[in-house]
Amino acid sequence: MTLQVSLRHSFKGFTLDVAFSAPAGVTVLFGPSGSGKTTLINAVAGLLRPDQGRVVAHDWVLLDTQARRNLPPHKRRLGYIFQEGRLFPHLTVRQNLLYGRWFAPRDARTEGLTRVVEMLGIGALLDRRPGALSGGEKQRVAIGRALLAAPKLILADEPLAALDEARKAEILPYFERLRDEVSVPILYVSHSSAEVARLATTVVALKAGRVAACGTAAQVLGDVAAVGARAAASVLSARVVAHHSDGLSELTTAAGSLWLPRISDQPGTTLRVRIAAQEVILSRDAPQGLSALNILSGLITDIRLGNGPGALVTLAIGDERLSARITRRSVQAMGLERGQRCHAILKSVAVAPEDVGTGRQYKVAE
Numbered sequence: 001m002t003l004q005v006s007l008r009h010s011f012k013g014f015t016l017d018v019a020f021s022a023p024a025g026v027t028v029l030f031g032p033s034g035s036g037k038t039t040l041i042n043a044v045a046g047l048l049r050p051d052q053g054r055v056v057a058h059d060w061v062l063l064d065t066q067a068r069r070n071l072p073p074h075k076r077r078l079g080y081i082f083q084e085g086r087l088f089p090h091l092t093v094r095q096n097l098l099y100g101r102w103f104a105p106r107d108a109r110t111e112g113l114t115r116v117v118e119m120l121g122i123g124a125l126l127d128r129r130p131g132a133l134s135g136g137e138k139q140r141v142a143i144g145r146a147l148l149a150a151p152k153l154i155l156a157d158e159p160l161a162a163l164d165e166a167r168k169a170e171i172l173p174y175f176e177r178l179r180d181e182v183s184v185p186i187l188y189v190s191h192s193s194a195e196v197a198r199l200a201t202t203v204v205a206l207k208a209g210r211v212a213a214c215g216t217a218a219q220v221l222g223d224v225a226a227v228g229a230r231a232a233a234s235v236l237s238a239r240v241v242a243h244h245s246d247g248l249s250e251l252t253t254a255a256g257s258l259w260l261p262r263i264s265d266q267p268g269t270t271l272r273v274r275i276a277a278q279e280v281i282l283s284r285d286a287p288q289g290l291s292a293l294n295i296l297s298g299l300i301t302d303i304r305l306g307n308g309p310g311a312l313v314t315l316a317i318g319d320e321r322l323s324a325r326i327t328r329r330s331v332q333a334m335g336l337e338r339g340q341r342c343h344a345i346l347k348s349v350a351v352a353p354e355d356v357g358t359g360r361q362y363k364v365a366e
């Protein structure tokens with residue numbers, strides 16, 4: 001495993017006690033306010049000395065309390081991407097980028113300025129100062145600066161939280177490229193189920209200082225006990241088939257065809273599509289005469305009743321899982337049980353552009 005984290009630390013009234021390991025790529029820390037994300041990031045960054053812990057990225061040991069290794073923050077070889085870009089206002093973009101590089105040990109300068117500039121599309125910005133950049137452009141420069149420091153691990157602490165929806169949509173593809181084209185592991189804090197679905201190679205869901213679930217985006221977002229009803233979602237692998245003249249795009253999934261509002265990716269591209277559980281309606285009979293374009297049928301594998309009025313019903317469709325958040329009342333009125341065939345109905349417009357990202361999604365382990 002590329003990233004190994006085990007940490008234990010107690011404040012008065014709160015204990016962080018986590019252990020997880022993750023392969024290369026983006027590991028998203030996902031959890032509600034107060035679940036311990038910042039405490040964990042601070043311990044990895046060296047800003048908090050935990051009671052016990054070990055943090056290893058590839059073969060680089062940042063912390064090992066048992067072996068009495070506790071590198072100071074500036075020696076941990078970390079690249080930071082914060083909520084606000086935190087660029088130096090008096091330096092140009094080029095100087096900001098090179099500042100990151102200045103910290104990289106000479107023999108570790110793997111990413112060249114030219115490649116980073118090309119990857120982030122910031123060539124036209126090099127002579128500007130941060131004051132003349134949009135929020136999205138600042139974040140792209142911040143990503144570049146982090147990369148050029150030749151880090152062993154990148155820490156991204158809610159890097160999109162301060163941006164509006166349009167700017168988020170602009171930046172997300174760059175994080176996808178970072179995940180797919182750069183070998184540095186990334187520990188990424190997020191509150192957003194859509195960001196998790198698009199970016200995560202691995203998700204670590206935190207709850208009250210513990211790991212509530214760890215796995216792929218599909219596994220963790222499908223675990224309502226770990227992420228809560230509002231974040232519950234399915235993540236389907238889909239391939240673009242064609243774009244139609246009425247503004248719809250046709251995709252194919254293991255669950256059948258999916259019709260979505262026009263997306264920009266070329267036919268043949270593999271995408272991951274997040275479907276929020278609360279957008280899915282269920283029917284026992286094959287529905288007819290509906291306006292909704294997407295009707296996927298499968299067998300019920302799981303019914304989780306919540307403490308409130310809600311329930312999460314999961315269908316196996318092909319080798320994918322699709323969850324619907326409906327009421328307990330409907331579960332009862334429809335007589336839903338495991339093993340029954342059921343039809344899931346989804347309006348095309350229920351899938352927003354930010355729910356569709358590039359990159360393969362791992363298969364759900366049985």
Ligand SMILES: Nc1ncnc2c1ncn2[C@@H]1O[C@H](COP(=O)(O)OP(=O)(O)OP(=O)(O)O)[C@@H](O)[C@H]1O
Nearest residue numbers: 011012013014031032033034035036037038039040
């Ligand atoms: N220095 C500290 N001293 C005492 N308690 C602390 C300290 N830092 C954090 N805590 C407590 O630890 C718990 C976890 O806080 P933390 O900031 O890690 O959560 P979080 O998941 O990052 O939340 P948010 O999403 O709001 O940033 C909280 O109950 C907080 O009050």
